[in-house]
Structures are given as structure tokens and as C-alpha cells.
Amino acid sequence: MSEKLTFQSDQSYSKSFALARIYSVFKADGTAKGGLIILLIFLFAALFAPWLSPHDPNEMTLNMMSAPSWQHFLGTDDLGRDLFSRIIWGTQVSLFVGFVTVAISLVVGVFLGVWAGYYGGWIDMIIMRYIDLQWAFPNFIIAVYLVAVFGTGLLNIFVAISLAFLDHFARVARSIVLSLKEQPFIEAARVGGTSDFRIMLKHILPNAMGPIIVQASVSISYAILGEASLSFLGLGVGVNTLTWGLILADGRSFISQAWWLGVFPGLAIMLVVLSINFIGDAVRDAFDLRDNTF
Amino acid sequence: MAGYILRRILGALLVMLAVSTLVFFMLRLVPGNPIGAMLADAGSDEAREALTRKFGFYQPVIIQFFKWLLNLVQGDPGTSLYGSNQKVTVILYEALPKTLSLAGLSFFIAITIALPAGIISAIKKNTAADNTVSIFAFLGLSMPDFWLAILLIIIFAANLQWLPAIGYAPLSAGFWEWFRHLILPSIAIGTGFSAIIARMVRSSLLGELKSDYMRTAAAKGLSTSKTVVLHALPNAMLPVITVLGVALALLISGAVVVENVFSIKGLGRVLIQGILNRDYPVVQGAVLLISAFFVFANLIVDLLYSVMDPRVRYE
Numbered sequence: 001m002s003e004k005l006t007f008q009s010d011q012s013y014s015k016s017f018a019l020a021r022i023y024s025v026f027k028a029d030g031t032a033k034g035g036l037i038i039l040l041i042f043l044f045a046a047l048f049a050p051w052l053s054p055h056d057p058n059e060m061t062l063n064m065m066s067a068p069s070w071q072h073f074l075g076t077d078d079l080g081r082d083l084f085s086r087i088i089w090g091t092q093v094s095l096f097v098g099f100v101t102v103a104i105s106l107v108v109g110v111f112l113g114v115w116a117g118y119y120g121g122w123i124d125m126i127i128m129r130y131i132d133l134q135w136a137f138p139n140f141i142i143a144v145y146l147v148a149v150f151g152t153g154l155l156n157i158f159v160a161i162s163l164a165f166l167d168h169f170a171r172v173a174r175s176i177v178l179s180l181k182e183q184p185f186i187e188a189a190r191v192g193g194t195s196d197f198r199i200m201l202k203h204i205l206p207n208a209m210g211p212i213i214v215q216a217s218v219s220i221s222y223a224i225l226g227e228a229s230l231s232f233l234g235l236g237v238g239v240n241t242l243t244w245g246l247i248l249a250d251g252r253s254f255i256s257q258a259w260w261l262g263v264f265p266g267l268a269i270m271l272v273v274l275s276i277n278f279i280g281d282a283v284r285d286a287f288d289l290r291d292n293t294f
Numbered sequence: 295m296a297g298y299i300l301r302r303i304l305g306a307l308l309v310m311l312a313v314s315t316l317v318f319f320m321l322r323l324v325p326g327n328p329i330g331a332m333l334a335d336a337g338s339d340e341a342r343e344a345l346t347r348k349f350g351f352y353q354p355v356i357i358q359f360f361k362w363l364l365n366l367v368q369g370d371p372g373t374s375l376y377g378s379n380q381k382v383t384v385i386l387y388e389a390l391p392k393t394l395s396l397a398g399l400s401f402f403i404a405i406t407i408a409l410p411a412g413i414i415s416a417i418k419k420n421t422a423a424d425n426t427v428s429i430f431a432f433l434g435l436s437m438p439d440f441w442l443a444i445l446l447i448i449i450f451a452a453n454l455q456w457l458p459a460i461g462y463a464p465l466s467a468g469f470w471e472w473f474r475h476l477i478l479p480s481i482a483i484g485t486g487f488s489a490i491i492a493r494m495v496r497s498s499l500l501g502e503l504k505s506d507y508m509r510t511a512a513a514k515g516l517s518t519s520k521t522v523v524l525h526a527l528p529n530a531m532l533p534v535i536t537v538l539g540v541a542l543a544l545l546i547s548g549a550v551v552v553e554n555v556f557s558i559k560g561l562g563r564v565l566i567q568g569i570l571n572r573d574y575p576v577v578q579g580a581v582l583l584i585s586a587f588f589v590f591a592n593l594i595v596d597l598l599y600s601v602m603d604p605r606v607r608y609e
Contacts, residue, residue: 137585234566248444252444256452
């Protein structure tokens with residue numbers, strides 16, 4: 001009974017504590033607020049794309065490569081498709097891939113890290129050798145190689161990008177478990193007969209939330225950039241799904257005649273990544289972890 | 295020291311062995327074999343048979359692996375499945391100088407911008423100069439490198455027509471020719487790298503500026519510029535060197551994408567073309583070469599660190 005009480009207070013304390021810290025930093029930090037507003041605008045655009053886009057993003061017209069005008073805010077491409085509508089629709093996949101891949105690599109990476117750190121021994125050995133191996137490489141090259149293996153397509157992009165970012169979460173989680181494992185409150189829970197799984201979930205994880213959230217904010221911006229790069233190279237979600245990288249790749253041959261095709265899709269990518277970086281920076285300040293990651 | 299270096303080199307070689315193994319077996323996981331892709335399902339059974347024999351795909355995978363590894367150790371990763379069946383070594387040999395030139399110049403440009411920017415923003419903390427640097431650093435971090443490449447082409451190649459939009463010229467064609475072709479791609483790759491280094495230099499130098507020895511130096515009557523350059527900066531560089539290895543990843547990933555924008559036939563373009571053509575030997579060769587580059591660059595960074603910081607012990 002007493003054990004149950006300690007864990008409950010412990011957990012609620014960490015949760016509200018983390019939220020309160022994030023909230024207070026956001027309240028004080030202008031750039032973080034700006035970032036949040038930009039991100040919310042893009043989220044809104046993604047959710048309401050069918051209503052917000054003035055034209056059908058795939059409708060071809062004879063009005064080809066026309067410069068930005070009242071009819072086409074951001075101009076049209078080589079097939080007469082409205083660039084503004086295409087960018088709005090592209091928001092969906094770009095944000096979706098960014099958030100979902102990071103969610104997957106967070107869950108799997110944290111699980112591996114906690115598992116390795118908690119049990120140690122040969123499990124730790126095997127998991128960490130693999131993580132170290134992956135750590136030794138540029139994430140993007142790993143993602144490119146995984147696409148080479150699995151092929152293009154939405155599901156494969158999820159797998160490739162989330163696998164490529166796994167190592168960061170595993171390392172962060174493991175180092176926290178190692179620092180907590182021998183603490184008296186964990187010892188107490190173990191003596192009290194709490195199962196290992198429960199200890200990991202209810203006692204260790206809440207304490208690891210700060211660094212994990214910080215890592216997630218960094219990874220989301222890299223995941224969005226990664227997806228855009230892959231799509232740009234023709235290794236992305238596929239030619240029938242609108243993403244910013246693909247729109248940019250489509251327009252690339254025409255940039256000398258139609259600059260807007262080269263400027264606006266990339267501007268959208270940059271604004272989203274910038275807003276996430278602003279938010280991430282504020283979150284990092286909130287947890288006072290400025291110099292540990294970049 | 296010698297023992298430490300030897301151990302680190304052995305470790306790096308082991309990593310490369312593990313990577314080669316992974317790279318080989320992962321590609322074999324793919325459903326369907328490369329012959330099908332080569333013939334685009336149009337070839338006759340005889341053609342299929344002949345190609346399978348030629349490239350040794352009829353053997354058990356484990357035999358294929360050891361043959362491949364044996365050849366690899368002797369410096370032969372195989373021949374291309376595509377076009378004129380060039381040797382992978384030849385393809386990589388032609389690509390490597392381009393990527394190295396690009397990475398080298400990007401590195402140089404990035405450091406030349408990042409060091410002074412980071413130092414100024416640390417010394418003039420919370421001034422207009424500091425804010426300007428940090429805005430540019432944020433933009434640099436957030437800008438996709440291929441987009442920056444496109445912007446540079448629009449401005450300097452398409453409109454001003456100062457610099458070429460595509461291609462590469464070897465150093466043998468003259469320094470200026472070489473430099474002219476590389477400047478735009480190098481800026482595109484180097485900007486993100488530069489942003490990271492500038493932020494690192496700033497935060498690291500800020501930490502040093504607050505330390506006791508700086509106060510002592512100032513109390514002794516040393517000028518501010520002397521205390522910063524002679525005392526704080528050398529210490530502030532140590533953490534910067536450790537992230538150099540990690541930031542190198544950005545340079546390499548950047549080169550892979552940006553080479554494709556500028557049609558420079560470096561490692562990145564070879565890799566992507568290989569993937570699009572399903573040319574497995576070329577993909578394997580390119581990935582291994584990029585990995586080797588990265589592993590050994592990190593090794594050098596580590597060794598450099600242990601030389602620069604006497605507190606690091608070689609156990």
C-alpha cells in the first residue's frame with residue numbers, strides 16, 4: 001500500500017513539474033511563442049487542407065508557369081498546377097512523417113535503452129553494440145541505405161527514418177536508467193515486490209521525460225528535413241504523394257524561368273523546421289540541458 | 295599512447311567489418327534479386343541464367359558473402375551491374391576527389407565563418423551582434439541544404455550568371471576553374487555545419503569566460519583580447535573538437551544531397567544513382583566508402599582530442 005502511494009506521488013510530481021517548467025519558459029520566451037504559432041498555422045493547414053487550398057493540387061491547367069498573382073498566390077508549375085494548393089497539401093505528409101517517425105523511434109529507442117540499462121549484462125551488451133554501431137554513422141546515410149533496401153513508399157519511409165533516429169533515444173534512456181537504477185526509491189520499490197516492468201514504467205520513465213522530450217524536439221526537425229531530402233532525391237514517399245521535397249524536385253528543372261518553384265516549397269520546410277527548433281530550444285532551456293545535445 | 299592509438303585503429307577496423315557484414319546481408323533481404331531489376335522483367339530465361347552465373351548469384355548467400363569479403367579486403371568491391379559493367383573501384387575512384395574537394399571546401403568555409411561569429415557573439419553576449427549571429431545560426435540550422443543550393447543557383451547562376459549552376463572541374467583544369475564550380479555547393483553544404491559550430495563555440499566560450507582563471511588573468515592586468523585569445527579560446531575549443539566528428543555527419547549527408555542538385559558525380563550522386571538503378575555492388579561500395587570516411591574522420595577527431603587535452607588518459 002505504502003509503495004503504491006510513493007509511486008503515485010512520484011509520478012504526478014514529475015509530470016506536472018515537467019509541464020509547469022515548459023509552460024513557464026514558453027510564457028517568458030518570445031521566440032518560443034513565435035515558433036509555436038508558426039507550427040500551429042502549419043498544423044491547421046495540414047488538417048484543413050481540403051478547405052484551405054483554393055485549387056485542386058493536381059489539377060493541370062493551361063496557365064503554366066505563371067508568376068505569383070491574385071489567382072495563384074504562389075504561381076503555377078510546369079503543368080499549370082497551383083503551387084499554393086500543392087504546398088498546403090504537402091504539409092500533411094511532411095508533418096505526419098516528422099511526428100510519426102519520431103514517435104516510433106522514441107517508443108522503440110526508449111524501450112531498448114531502458115531495457116538495456118535496467119538489466120545490464122548480455123542484453124545491454126548486444127543492444128548497445130548495435131546502437132554504438134549505428135551511432136558511428138550519419139543518420140541520413142542510414143536512412144538512404146534503408147530506403148535502398150526496402151524501397152520507397154510511405155511505410156518504408158517510416159521504417160527508414162525511425163530506425164535511423166533510434167540510437168539517440170536509446171542512448172538517452174539508457175544513461176538515465178543507469179543513473180537511477182541504484183537510487184533508494186528504486187531499491188525500495190524492488191524490495192516492496194514491484195515488478196521490473198512496473199518499476200521501469202512508473203518509476204524510471206517519468207524521471208527521464210525531460211531529456212527524452214528535448215531529444216524528440218531535436219529529432220522531429222531532423223526527421224522533417226530527412227523526409228524532404230529523401231523525397232527530393234526521388235527516394236521518398238512516392239511520386240503520387242505530395243510532399244514538399246517532391247514539389248521542390250519537380251520544380252527544380254524550371255527554376256531559371258520560374259523562381260517561385262524553387263523558393264516557396266523550401267521556404268515552407270524551413271519555416272516548419274525553424275519553428276520546431278525555436279520550440280526545442282525553449283524546451284531545452286526548461287530542462288536546463290542546453291549543452292548536452294545540439 | 296601508441297597502444298591507445300593501435301586499439302582505436304583496431305576498433306575502427308572492427309566497426310568497418312561489422313558494417314560490411316550488415317551492408318551485405320541487408321541488401322540480400324530484399325525480395326527479388328537484382329537480375330530481375332536489371333532485365334526489367336523483359337529478358338529471356340537464358341539471359342537471366344547467364345547473368346545469374348556471371349555475377350555468382352546462384353551460390354549460397356554465405357559463400358557469396360565470404361567471396362565478396364575476400365575481394366573487398368583486397369580492394370575489389372565488385373563490378374557495376376549497370377551500363378558498361380565498370381569496376382566499382384574505378385567508379386568510386388573517379389567520384390572520391392569530387393566529394394573530398396566539396397567536403398574540404400565546405401569545411402573550410404564553415405569554419406572561417408563560424409569561429410569569428412561564435413567568438414564575437416560570446417564576447418558581445420546579448421548585443422545586436424550576438425542576436426544577429428544567433429538568428430543566422432537558427433536559419434542555417436533550419437534550412438534544407440538542397441533548398442539553399444537551389445536559392446544560390448537562382449541568384450548566382452540563373453540571374454547574375456556569375457557562377458556555373460552544374461558540374462565539376464578537376465584541379466588540373468586550374469585552381470580558379472575548380473573553385474568556381476565548387477563555391478556554390480560548398481556554401482550550401484557548409485551553412486548548416488557552420489551554424490552548429492558557431493553555436494558550440496559561443497556556448498563553450500561563454501562557459502570559459504565565467505571561470506576563475508579568467509578573473510585572475512584580468513586581475514593580473516592582461517587586456518581583454520589577450521585573456522580571450524590566450525586563455526579562454528584554447529580551452530573553449532576542446533568541446534568544439536568533440537562535436538566536429540558528429541558535425542562531419544552533416545557535411546557528408548549534405549554532400550550526398552547537394553551533389554545531386556549540382557550534378558557533380560561524387561560519391562553522393564554515385565550512391566543515389568546506384569539506388570535508383572538497383573545497382574547493388576555500387577551501392578555497397580559507396581556506402582562502405584562513406585562509412586570508412588566517417589569512421590576514420592571520427593577516429594582522427596578522437597586522437598586529436600587526446601593529444602590536445604592532456605587530461606584525457608589512454609587506459
